[in-house]
Amino acid sequence: MKKIIVLICSVILFSLVIRNVTYAQQQDNEVLTLNEAAFLLRISADDLDGIARRNLIPGRFIGQEWRFSKAALLRWLGGEEKVSEAPLSKSNLSQIVGRGEDSSDTQNATPIPDNKTETIGNKPDLGTAEDIFLRNERILLKAKELSIEFGLLYSYSDQQDITSTSFERETYTSTVGLRYGLADNLQLFTSTPYMFQTDTITSPDEREREKRSDWGDVSLGLRSSVLREGLNIPEIILSIEGQIPTGQSSYALGAGASLVKSLDPAVLFANFNYNYTFSKDYDDITLLAPKNTFSVSLGYAYALNDTVTLSALTSGVFTGRTNFDNDVVLQSRKQFSLQFGITSLIWKTLYIEPTVSFGLNRAASDVTFGVDMVYTFGSEYD
Numbered sequence: 001m002k003k004i005i006v007l008i009c010s011v012i013l014f015s016l017v018i019r020n021v022t023y024a025q026q027q028d029n030e031v032l033t034l035n036e037a038a039f040l041l042r043i044s045a046d047d048l049d050g051i052a053r054r055n056l057i058p059g060r061f062i063g064q065e066w067r068f069s070k071a072a073l074l075r076w077l078g079g080e081e082k083v084s085e086a087p088l089s090k091s092n093l094s095q096i097v098g099r100g101e102d103s104s105d106t107q108n109a110t111p112i113p114d115n116k117t118e119t120i121g122n123k124p125d126l127g128t129a130e131d132i133f134l135r136n137e138r139i140l141l142k143a144k145e146l147s148i149e150f151g152l153l154y155s156y157s158d159q160q161d162i163t164s165t166s167f168e169r170e171t172y173t174s175t176v177g178l179r180y181g182l183a184d185n186l187q188l189f190t191s192t193p194y195m196f197q198t199d200t201i202t203s204p205d206e207r208e209r210e211k212r213s214d215w216g217d218v219s220l221g222l223r224s225s226v227l228r229e230g231l232n233i234p235e236i237i238l239s240i241e242g243q244i245p246t247g248q249s250s251y252a253l254g255a256g257a258s259l260v261k262s263l264d265p266a267v268l269f270a271n272f273n274y275n276y277t278f279s280k281d282y283d284d285i286t287l288l289a290p291k292n293t294f295s296v297s298l299g300y301a302y303a304l305n306d307t308v309t310l311s312a313l314t315s316g317v318f319t320g321r322t323n324f325d326n327d328v329v330l331q332s333r334k335q336f337s338l339q340f341g342i343t344s345l346i347w348k349t350l351y352i353e354p355t356v357s358f359g360l361n362r363a364a365s366d367v368t369f370g371v372d373m374v375y376t377f378g379s380e381y382d
Contacts, residue, residue, distance in 0.1 A: 041073065147179040147180075152372075167201055175193040188222055220242055221240055235260045240253075241253075258271045290332075297314065312339065314336070314339075319334075339355055350375045355368075
């Protein structure tokens, strides 16, 4: 019951934040994105993009995004706003002649210097830093595009009970992941980790240390966008994921939903996932896994520009009580954490994403440091 209450409160809170901020933006800022303008005109974003590129509707192409004035669109829709004529083609420009004296001096004249400000940094070819950070919430790739991800993670936790016995755990995890665009709104993803863990138990009389390392389960899943973002509605992405054991572990199957709302230059998101593990009875209790796991995360991404994005998110993981045939009982647990990160372009389509997270309760790791490298290939795998 507590999990359901937490879920309902999280959904209500996220919906209120999105609605209030969106309403404030509509009142104070009437500049619309392509999706928002398309929703206002009740047409698809692709159709609006084509109309705007033909200069048939008032709009401005800034950087890599279209921006529209809501007031200008409404005037245009009512026939009051006139759009300037499309620029002349090269063939038409070549037919234009001028009057006046022909001077050969103009041919040898010194060119006028271009005062255009030079762009600092490299412009991303495939996706922005914001897109890379939201790769687990949105559809990152278009059809036939591929991305490779490599991650390193270090976590540390230290707990002590009233008997002066402390339990210290250090975990090093490296992960390799792949994503492939089956279609523009359908993405396949898979990953597998390798883990090295050290547990140290210290009591007043002795100190015991245990080390182990192994490959983790292979995750395989699909993610699809089922509702495009509109003026007052978030984008909704659904996913399904399975875990295939590589050693002595259990199969698992899960599903999730993500809600994403753009509020330039920020993006709000919420992620909900449920995972069911077909837990087996093992004599080694370290191999036992809870059957029911529910997780939720809320956060935002703030784009400084196309190549740098700051992010923050808070997450909670809830595991239910599980009884096994060997009379072992795994009690329910709750883990809460807060993560901060930065996503930055370092070369062409190669991004780096360092993160740090802190446990908000005793069950979570005290601190976790991570760094991910994401490289995206185009449809021709350049």
